[in-house]
Amino acid sequence: MLSVKHVNKTYSDGTHALRDINLELPNGMVGLLGPNGAGKSTLMRTLACIQSPDSGEMTFAGINVLDNPMAIRKQLGYLPQDFGVYPYMSCRSLLKHMAVLKGVNDKSVQRQHIDSLLELTNLSHVADKHVSTFSGGMRQRFGIAQALLGDPKLVIMDEPTAGLDPAERDRLHNLLVSISQDKLILLSTHIVEDVENLCQHVTLINSGQVVESNPIDKLIAPLCKNLWQSDKPPGDHGLLLNKSYHHGKPSFRFFSEQSPHFDAQPAEATLQDRYFFELAKQGTSA
Ligand SMILES: Nc1ncnc2c1ncn2[C@@H]1O[C@H](COP(=O)(O)OP(=O)(O)OP(=O)(O)O)[C@@H](O)[C@H]1O
Secondary structure (H helix, E strand, O other), X not given: OEEEEEEEEEOOOOOEEEEEEEEEEOOEEEEEEOOOOOOHHHHHHHHOOOOXXXXXXXXXXXXXXXXXXXXXXXXXXXXXXXXXXXXOOEHHHHHHHHHHHOOOOOHHHHHHHHHHHHHHOOOHHHOOOEHHHOOHHHHHHHHHHHHOOOOOOEEEEEOOOOOOOHHHHXXXXXXXXXXXXXXXXXXXOOOHHHHHXXXXXXXXXXXXXXXXXXXXXXXXHHHOOOEEEEOOOOHHHOEEEEEEEEOOEEEEEEEOOOOOOOOOEEOOOOHHHHHHHHHHHOOOOO
C-alpha cells in the first residue's frame, strides 16, 4: 500500500505542478491517467525520490519515503519517461553495474537474474551490444529490464509502452500482469485502453489535482445508463465526450440523462468515456 498525504510541488518558475495530492494505492496494477501537463511525471518523480515535494508525506509498506529514501530505493524500480544519455556500455555490463547499485552483489545470483530479465524483455540476443546503439524500442525494453532489477516491490513506469511495436507491447503487458501479484506497479500512459485492460485501480489527475482514485468499475459507474453512441453529434441534447472514426465514418459518444435523438444507441461506459467526461466538463475535450 502506498499512501500519499497533502503533497505539493511548485517549480522554481512558479508552476504549481502538484496541489494537495492525497492517495491510498493498493498493491497490483494501478494506472495514472491525465492529459499533457497534468502532473503525472512530477508525481512519479516525487514518488521515486528523484525530486522532493515542498510539503506532504508519503509512505510505502509502512516506510516513510521522505525520511528513508535509501530504504525505499532498495524496494523501488523506476522507468523514467526519458533516459537521456546512454553510456557506451553493453546492455549486460550496464545491467550488472545497475544490479550492484541495487544491492544484487552475489555473482551467480546476479547472472541468473540478469539472464532472466534479458529473456523477459526480449534482449538476450543483443545482450552484448552497446545500449547507445539500440533502437528506440530496444532502449525502452532495456529501461524496463533495469526497472525490474532486484525484484522491487514498488515499480513506477512512466509511459512504458512508448516506442514499442504491437507485439512488444503485448509482451510487456503479459510481463507486467505476471509480476504484479506481490507488487504495486504504477503505470502512467496516454493509452487509456492499456490502463483499462491492465489495471484494477486508476487515479485520474488533472491540473495537478486528483480528480478521483478508485477501482475502474467505481470510476465509470456515474456514466452507466447515460452513455450514447451515434453517427450524429448530440447538439444541445448531451455532453459530447468523443468523436472518433471507424472505417472513415464518424462516431460520436456522449453523455445524456435522456436519449438525445432517435438513432442514438445506448453504449456501455468505458474508462476512456470517463476520462473524456472529465476533460469535456472542463471544456478541454477534442
Ligand atoms: N522542471 C520543471 N520546471 C518547471 N515546470 C515544470 C518542470 N517539469 C514540469 N513542469 C510543469 O509542471 C506541470 C506538470 O508537468 P508534468 O511533466 O508533471 O506533467 P505530465 O502529466 O507528466 O505531462 P505529459 O503527459 O505531457 O508528460 C506542467 O505545467 C509542466 O510544464
